[in-house]
Amino acid sequence: MVNQKRAEYRMLFKQNVERRLLVDKIVRSVVVACVIIAIIPLGSILLEVFRNGAAAISIEFLTQLPGAAGATGAEELGGVGHAIQGTLILIGLASLIGVPIGVLSGIFLSEFGDMKLANYVRFYTDVFTEFPSIVIGIFAFLVIVLVLGHFSPLAGAFALSLIMFPVVARTTEESLKLVPLTYREAGLSLGLTKFTITTRIIISAAKSGMITGILLAVSRIGGETAPLIMTILGSSQFFHSFDEPMDALPLRIWRFSLLPYESSVLQGWGSALVLIFVILAINLAVRYYVFGKRINIFGLFAKQRTGKKI
Amino acid sequence: MQRSEKLQKRRLNTDKFFKIGATAAGSFVLVVIALMAYELIDGSYPIWEKEGLSFITGTDWNPVEGRETFGALPYIFGTLATSAIAMAIGVPLSIGIAMFLSDSSRKISEPLGFIVELLAAVPSVIYGLWGLFVFRTFFVDWIEKPLHNAFGESIWLFSGYPFGLDILTASVVLAIMIIPTVSAVSREIMKAVPHMQKEAAYMLGSTRWEMFKIAVFPYSKTGLIGAAILGLGRAVGETLAVTMLIGNAVGPGAIPDSLFGPAQSMASIIANEFVEASPASMHLPALVGIGLVLLLIAMAINVVAHMLVTRMLKVREGVVNA
Numbered sequence: 001m002v003n004q005k006r007a008e009y010r011m012l013f014k015q016n017v018e019r020r021l022l023v024d025k026i027v028r029s030v031v032v033a034c035v036i037i038a039i040i041p042l043g044s045i046l047l048e049v050f051r052n053g054a055a056a057i058s059i060e061f062l063t064q065l066p067g068a069a070g071a072t073g074a075e076e077l078g079g080v081g082h083a084i085q086g087t088l089i090l091i092g093l094a095s096l097i098g099v100p101i102g103v104l105s106g107i108f109l110s111e112f113g114d115m116k117l118a119n120y121v122r123f124y125t126d127v128f129t130e131f132p133s134i135v136i137g138i139f140a141f142l143v144i145v146l147v148l149g150h151f152s153p154l155a156g157a158f159a160l161s162l163i164m165f166p167v168v169a170r171t172t173e174e175s176l177k178l179v180p181l182t183y184r185e186a187g188l189s190l191g192l193t194k195f196t197i198t199t200r201i202i203i204s205a206a207k208s209g210m211i212t213g214i215l216l217a218v219s220r221i222g223g224e225t226a227p228l229i230m231t232i233l234g235s236s237q238f239f240h241s242f243d244e245p246m247d248a249l250p251l252r253i254w255r256f257s258l259l260p261y262e263s264s265v266l267q268g269w270g271s272a273l274v275l276i277f278v279i280l281a282i283n284l285a286v287r288y289y290v291f292g293k294r295i296n297i298f299g300l301f302a303k304q305r306t307g308k309k310i
Numbered sequence: 311m312q313r314s315e316k317l318q319k320r321r322l323n324t325d326k327f328f329k330i331g332a333t334a335a336g337s338f339v340l341v342v343i344a345l346m347a348y349e350l351i352d353g354s355y356p357i358w359e360k361e362g363l364s365f366i367t368g369t370d371w372n373p374v375e376g377r378e379t380f381g382a383l384p385y386i387f388g389t390l391a392t393s394a395i396a397m398a399i400g401v402p403l404s405i406g407i408a409m410f411l412s413d414s415s416r417k418i419s420e421p422l423g424f425i426v427e428l429l430a431a432v433p434s435v436i437y438g439l440w441g442l443f444v445f446r447t448f449f450v451d452w453i454e455k456p457l458h459n460a461f462g463e464s465i466w467l468f469s470g471y472p473f474g475l476d477i478l479t480a481s482v483v484l485a486i487m488i489i490p491t492v493s494a495v496s497r498e499i500m501k502a503v504p505h506m507q508k509e510a511a512y513m514l515g516s517t518r519w520e521m522f523k524i525a526v527f528p529y530s531k532t533g534l535i536g537a538a539i540l541g542l543g544r545a546v547g548e549t550l551a552v553t554m555l556i557g558n559a560v561g562p563g564a565i566p567d568s569l570f571g572p573a574q575s576m577a578s579i580i581a582n583e584f585v586e587a588s589p590a591s592m593h594l595p596a597l598v599g600i601g602l603v604l605l606l607i608a609m610a611i612n613v614v615a616h617m618l619v620t621r622m623l624k625v626r627e628g629v630v631n632a
Contacts, residue, residue: 121336254435
């Protein structure tokens with residue numbers, strides 16, 4: 001009797017465990033499937049951009065002005081030289097406005113962050129990061145283009161800098177906060193001002209994190225299209241003044257995709273490849289620079305530790 | 311003596327200026343948001359004066375001079391519909407990814423997390439290009455047409471003939487675009503669950519899935535909802551990829567009769583028509599008005615999302631800046 005019960009319970013237990021293990025296995029495979037489903041589009045995008053883009057790339061494509069749309073020869077088709085130039089100018093100008101404001105406001109959040117104002121600033125900086133970029137474009141249009149009376153690269157750069165600075169501010173804050181409090185105390189004990197402590201000690205300790213944040217922001221604005229539609233408009237000339245429309249790579253890709261010619265679409269893929277490369281190149285170049293610097297700093301430390309003179 | 315006093319004064323001044331400068335830069339964001347709201351209200355004032363509330367409830371859209379009517383309802387509907395479908399597809403996938411990334415060894419989760427975050431670095435116009443020339447043909451042949459053939463007559467959602475430039479294609483590409491955001495934030499939130507909780511669940515003999523069910527999900531519920539809403543905020547503001555895929559219908563026709571009908575979102579109509587609109591006519595104020603509505607919706611969504619997420623991550627503040 002007892003043995004019978006025992007066998008029955010054992011079977012029930014086994015069934016229960018088997019069922020639970022089965023559910024666990026199913027969930028695990030579903031989760032793995034989720035990861036694979038997410039990776040497929042990325043693989044497909046990169047593959048298509050490289051495969052189709054490589055066919056369009058040539059010296060003319062990188063340096064020439066656009067020619068006749070739908071033409072067959074490479075020479076009549078022209079290239080996107082002006083758009084590459086425009087994107088670089090825009091990134092430069094936007095960084096010129098966005099980086100100082102972002103870094104300073106990151107310093108504010110980290111070093112003066114105990115005020116009530118700072119909490120508001122932190123919260124709204126986060127919210128502003130997620131603002132629809134097209135609304136920022138409208139804002140730049142209303143504030144600059146309408147006032148000036150013409151489309152201008154300045155308006156585009158202004159819009160992009162607005163997208164850029166919250167990202168820079170938050171990453172600067174995070175990397176400044178990682179610097180130990182003892183560094184600040186050491187500075188104070190030497191009688192330094194807060195200005196000197198921040199610029200000389202804290203920033204140099206947190207530099208690589210800040211540069212990573214700036215890069216993140218640059219690669220984000222590099223691909224931004226929506227605010228450029230109503231600020232720089234697009235053109236087929238090289239840049240020659242701030243009073244005229246300009247072109248940029250993302251904008252050009254959009255225009256290419258609207259054209260009904262196969263050759264234009266191919267040029268669109270080519271521009272997409274160039275855009276991805278521009279963003280990657282900026283990333284790699286500055287990261288390489290930071291990496292090189294860091295080795296030197298560590299070298300200095302090592303020499304000081306061992307007591308050798310430098 | 312005098313010299314050191316002077317020096318002292320200068321040092322104090324430097325610090326004062328430094329503090330003022332930093333505070334000014336910090337307050338910049340508040341000023342910009344206020345100025346933006348003012349400019350958008352000011353720029354769209356004529357259309358509110360002319361149309362009143364029927365600007366939001368109307369469906370006609372006619373920028374021709376003399377017969378101007380502007381109603382933004384189809385575009386508001388388009389934005390909400392695409393975002394809702396994108397959320398329905400993207401959020402479960404993202405939570406699955408976050409489960410995987412938060413609970414597997416570092417060797418696997420770090421490179422995988424990096425790859426998923428790479429998806430976020432791809433510019434939206436390239437998503438659009440890919441969607442238009444690669445994804446669309448695949449999607450029409452393998453998913454939309456079979457759906458149409460199987461359910462076209464019984465379920466109205468699948469009744470229209472699929473062409474590829476429609477609300478469903480735009481939503482699916484949008485879902486792919488919000489996955490990196492939602493999964494990165496969800497991963498951080500799941501990682502913030504104390505290890506003790508997980509170990510306690512394991513100790514009770516639970517399987518991995520049961521551990522998630524009894525230890526991780528109840529603890530991270532608020533934060534996961536916040537992460538999803540953050541994704542919603544991104545989906546609502548997304549412009550280029552949607553513009554290239556949604557079909558760009560205008561007027562009453564922009565309310566689609568099925569998932570396979572062309573539509574228009576708020577961001578896409580601004581992108582399509584803004585340059586053609588003359589500042590002297592009512593067309594521009596109407597588009598700025600749509601921008602204002604979009605801003606209000608996006609801002610409300612983001613404020614709620616950030617409140618939920620920061621409450622969840624208060625211990626590890628600042629982890630979330632995806």
